[in-house]
Amino acid sequence: MRNQNKIALFAVALATIAPSFAVARTIQISDVRNIVEVSNPLISPDGKQIVFLATRPDYAKNDDDSQVVLVDIASGVQRNLTTSRPGVRSPEWSPHGSVIAYIAPDASTDAQNDQIYVLSLHGGKPHRLTNVPNGVDVFAWKPDGKAIGFTTEDVPANEAAIDRGHDYFEVGNDPYLTTAAPMPLHLWVIAATGGAPQRITSGSWSLATPDISVPLSWSPDGREMALTRVPTPHTGDGDRSTIIVVDIASKQVRKLTSHERFEDYAMFSPDGSKIAYWFSLHENDMNEGNVFVAPQQGGDGQNIMTHLDRDVNGAFWMPDSKAILIGAPDGTRTSLWVQPLDGQPRKLELGDVDPSNDNNIDATVGRDGAIAFSGYEPTRPTELYYMSSADAAPRRLTDFNHAIAALDYGRNEGITWQGPGGFLEDGVLTYPPGYVAGKKYPLVLRIHGGPNEGSNTDFYDYIRLVSAHGYLVFQPNYRGSDNLGNAYMDATWNDGGDGPGKDIMAGLAAVEKLGIVDTSRIAVGGWSNGGYMTSWLIGHYQVWKAAVLGAAYTDCLEDYDLSDSNASDIWYWKGSPWVGDNMAACREQSSISYWKNIKTPTLILSNTGDVRVPITQSYAMYHALKDNHVPVTFIAWPESGHEVSGPVRIEDMLRLWLDWLDRYLK
Numbered sequence: 001m002r003n004q005n006k007i008a009l010f011a012v013a014l015a016t017i018a019p020s021f022a023v024a025r026t027i028q029i030s031d032v033r034n035i036v037e038v039s040n041p042l043i044s045p046d047g048k049q050i051v052f053l054a055t056r057p058d059y060a061k062n063d064d065d066s067q068v069v070l071v072d073i074a075s076g077v078q079r080n081l082t083t084s085r086p087g088v089r090s091p092e093w094s095p096h097g098s099v100i101a102y103i104a105p106d107a108s109t110d111a112q113n114d115q116i117y118v119l120s121l122h123g124g125k126p127h128r129l130t131n132v133p134n135g136v137d138v139f140a141w142k143p144d145g146k147a148i149g150f151t152t153e154d155v156p157a158n159e160a161a162i163d164r165g166h167d168y169f170e171v172g173n174d175p176y177l178t179t180a181a182p183m184p185l186h187l188w189v190i191a192a193t194g195g196a197p198q199r200i201t202s203g204s205w206s207l208a209t210p211d212i213s214v215p216l217s218w219s220p221d222g223r224e225m226a227l228t229r230v231p232t233p234h235t236g237d238g239d240r241s242t243i244i245v246v247d248i249a250s251k252q253v254r255k256l257t258s259h260e261r262f263e264d265y266a267m268f269s270p271d272g273s274k275i276a277y278w279f280s281l282h283e284n285d286m287n288e289g290n291v292f293v294a295p296q297q298g299g300d301g302q303n304i305m306t307h308l309d310r311d312v313n314g315a316f317w318m319p320d321s322k323a324i325l326i327g328a329p330d331g332t333r334t335s336l337w338v339q340p341l342d343g344q345p346r347k348l349e350l351g352d353v354d355p356s357n358d359n360n361i362d363a364t365v366g367r368d369g370a371i372a373f374s375g376y377e378p379t380r381p382t383e384l385y386y387m388s389s390a391d392a393a394p395r396r397l398t399d400f401n402h403a404i405a406a407l408d409y410g411r412n413e414g415i416t417w418q419g420p421g422g423f424l425e426d427g428v429l430t431y432p433p434g435y436v437a438g439k440k441y442p443l444v445l446r447i448h449g450g451p452n453e454g455s456n457t458d459f460y461d462y463i464r465l466v467s468a469h470g471y472l473v474f475q476p477n478y479r480g481s482d483n484l485g486n487a488y489m490d491a492t493w494n495d496g497g498d499g500p501g502k503d504i505m506a507g508l509a510a511v512e513k514l515g516i517v518d519t520s521r522i523a524v525g526g527w528s529n530g531g532y533m534t535s536w537l538i539g540h541y542q543v544w545k546a547a548v549l550g551a552a553y554t555d556c557l558e559d560y561d562l563s564d565s566n567a568s569d570i571w572y573w574k575g576s577p578w579v580g581d582n583m584a585a586c587r588e589q590s591s592i593s594y595w596k597n598i599k600t601p602t603l604i605l606s607n608t609g610d611v612r613v614p615i616t617q618s619y620a621m622y623h624a625l626k627d628n629h630v631p632v633t634f635i636a637w638p639e640s641g642h643e644v645s646g647p648v649r650i651e652d653m654l655r656l657w658l659d660w661l662d663r664y665l666k
Contacts, residue, residue: 024408026433026468029654031407032461033057033647036400037064038374038382039356040090043366045097048073050372051081052384053091054400057647061086064647068102070121071397073386078398081119082126089114090138094192095145098122101129103136111135116150118192129194137185140216140225147189149200149216149225149248151207154183173236175611176562177640182209182233187216187225187246200225200251206233208241217267217275219296223248226256226266226275236566239285243277245298257292257300259283269321272296274341276324278312279303281486285571286493288486291315291324293341308337308345311452311482311489314361318390319369325390327361329454329483332414332428334361336371338390346390352377353385353394354458376458378412380405408433410467412457417510419479420502423488427476427507428455432467440518442545442665443472443511447526447533451480451492451500462654469658471665472517476507478533494573496556496589497536504533505541521545521665525603525657528613528642529553532591535621538602539594546664548657550605551642554592554617557583564611592617595624601631603660605653609640633660 037055044050050073055066066088068081081100082088091102100119105112106128113135117126130136132152139150156162162180169181184206190197201207207227208214214228229244230237243256243266257263262280269276274293281287281303288311294301304324305312314327318338326337326345334354337345356362356374363373371387375394381401385394410431419425432441444466448455455475466473477483478500480492492500511517523546526534531552538547553559557577560569570576577586587593602625606618615636625632635656637649644653 024406027404027407027409027461027464028468029465029651029658031404032465032651032654033059035381035404035461038384038398038400039362041362041372041374041384042091042093042364043370043372044093045095045367047366047368047370050384050386050397051091051093051100052374053088054080057650058086059647059651062646062648068100068119070100071384073397076397081121087114092139092141094118094141095143099145099192101139101141101148103139106131106135116148116190127194129192130190130197132188132197134183138214138216140218141192142189142222143218143220144222145192147191147222149187149189149218150197151185151187151214151216151227153185156181156183172232172234173567174234175564175566176614176616177609177611182235184233187227189248200248201246201253205229205231209233209235209238215265215267219268220270220272224268226268226277228264228266229253235564236568238565239568239571243275245275245296254298256294256298259300262289264289265315267315267317268296269293269317270319271321274321275301276304276315276317277301278315284490285568286490288312288482288489291326291339293324302341304339304341305345307343308339309485310335311486313357313359313482314355314363316363316365318365319367325363325365325371327355327357327363329357329456329481331483332426332454332456332477334456334458336361336363336373348387348390350375350394353396354456356382359453377405378457379407379409379459379464381459381461409464410435412463414457415474415507415510417507419506421479421491421499423479423484423491423503425477425479425503425507426484427474428457428463429511430463430467430473430475432470432472440516441470441472442521442523443474443508443517444661444665445474445476445504445508445522445524447504447524447530447537448475448477448481449526449528449530450482451478451496451529451533452482452489453529454481454483456483462657465654465658466661469662471661472511474507474511476504478503478507492572494585494589496572497533497540497591498589500533501536501540504537508543519543523547523661523665525550527551531613535591535598536594538600539591539597542597542599544600546660547600547602548605548660549602549618549621551607551610551613552591552604552618552621553613554621555590556586557590558614558617558620560586562611562614562616592620592624595621595628598625599630601660601664602633603656604632604634605636605644605656606634607637607639607641607644609638610642611640612642 041052087105116129134153187200188197265278290305310328316325336348339345384398525548527550531549622634
């Protein structure tokens with residue numbers, strides 16, 4: 001939902017003249033239907049064009065319709081390379097720039113597994129390159145353009161026995177809805193002209209777990225590939241990720257560093273002499289991820305971000321192999337820096353634009369040092385932006401969302417306060433359209449998830465819809481957020497609720513001091529860890545008129561036993577709740593433990609197949625409130641995944657959430 005955006009032709013001209021003809025009105029749920037998401041930009045090898053995805057909601061199919069679009073940088077002229085291909089993703093230029101490859105479901109089979117397709121820019125129809133039974137996860141062109149490396153999940157060795165009914169399997173660190181033994185992902189290579197693919201890696205280990213995609217990085221000479229390995233395909237073992245380098249000809253695998261966990265996103269430098277990778281400081285998931293650069297032949301290398309205290313969300317080599325473009329949350333913004341391998345980082349001047357950042361910065365660097373990214377402005381969903389160099393101002397190349405940008409929005413500003421833990425904290429305050437000074441307004445708190453995420457001033461359809469209903473909206477960041485440095489991010493170890501709860505309440509007090517809040521009408525809500533913090537707040541503070549718990553984590557024991565992260569949750573607490581006296585800390589930090597204190601009317605939202613935060617936790621909260629006569633409504637969607645997906649379901653979710661707020665705040 002946060003990443004939905006829109007595009008149109010005649011970008012610069014329409015952007016300047018459209019507002020003068022528009023009749024200002026506030027955003028409505030129906031307007032969300034017109035938001036187009038811009039994503040996956042990649043600059044062509046010759047630096048003249050950019051390929052990207054434009055995704056529109058298809059309400060008739062309750063799905064998203066993505067198109068691969070090509071834009072000429074100089075003129076802004078666009079053309080669609082694909083049409084009517086639901087599920088298209090990951091467009092990639094061939095090294096010589098004459099072919100685009102992408103992943104899409106194979107509609108010719110019942111399974112509709114994702115396969116690689118190639119499309120010549122000289123004309124003709126897309127050609128399916130792969131036909132692997134479990135589909136393609138990720139791929140990368142070989143530097144000479146003659147082959148493509150890709151990963152796919154193995155077929156079970158006992159597949160015939162499974163078909164005959166012998167389908168029992170041994171459970172490991174798996175989520176509770178697992179119905180078959182997870183199979184490892186491995187590396188294959190296929191000629192760019194097609195034919196039978198060649199298996200490169202094999203074994204019981206896996207190239208990341210099946211729920212996570214990891215990038216593939218070829219060495220410039222095409223002899224090696226750097227990628228991420230985990231010891232098993234069980235999702236709870238995903239914390240033991242390390243970087244490996246694979247010799248394609250010999251199929252030999254070597255480990256790059258001495259680390260045993262929390263490595264990811266390996267990237268060969270353009271000159272092939274170095275490999276950059278992400279690594280959680282001190283091999284602890286509670287800490288920031290920083291970029292390390294190691295020699296190609298091996299070694300731990302050096303942390304190049306010692307002067308940049310931020311949690312890396314994106315890293316891209318600059319063409320000279322002497323610096324890396326870093327993207328990260330930065331207060332209430334998302335910023336880009338050019339980070340030399342040895343020296344001070346330089347923050348880029350982006351104006352009002354922030355790169356898209358759904359856990360990964362959606363950007364690319366061209367061979368000449370140009371930068372392209374999908375980005376937000378405070379009142380505009382994502383568009384495509386281009387910088388001819390790191391010193392240039394961003395230039396918007398698309399205008400899909402001009403109608404959304406022309407609507408009437410309230411002021412959106414950062415706010416800071418002194419937190420009880422000694423931190424100077426921040427958040428975002430959004431005013432309703434037509435705000436009248438001196439008038440007091442109902443206030444809605446929207447708590448971000450993670451906890452290692454952050455709220456910022458970017459366009460967010462939920463926030464704009466709530467403010468259009470006449471509410472102030474406050475998005476507080478709290479300890480554990482990844483926007484203010486490592487000490488702040490690490491401060492929730494074994495303190496998931498109490499400390500962050502006090503931070504949020506301190507932020508609420510700072511907003512109330514502005515004298516604009518009707519303190520008798522305050523609501524709170526959030527998704528995932530935001531749902532957890534919401535349930536913690538309504539169990540500890542009696543100031544709320546209404547609450548919304550979206551996919552709320554409420555019970556550390558159930559999360560440890562049943563979720564996809566399961567055993568790797570130990571990094572947030574003292575350790576396994578089943579060991580020693582750790583159960584007491586687990587129960588103390590579980591918001592369900594404080595059910596007796598909850599009196600706030602609560603809307604509960606969840607997916608039945610969510611394994612990130614199993615719906616069992618929502619059932620427990622529902623019965624705890626219902627049996628004690630607290631007004632509660634529990635809504636579930638019959639789908640897998642942690643987020644509500646599909647435009648129809650998202651629209652229903654937004655309407656349910658807004659109606660709940662209106663019921664108690666109007």
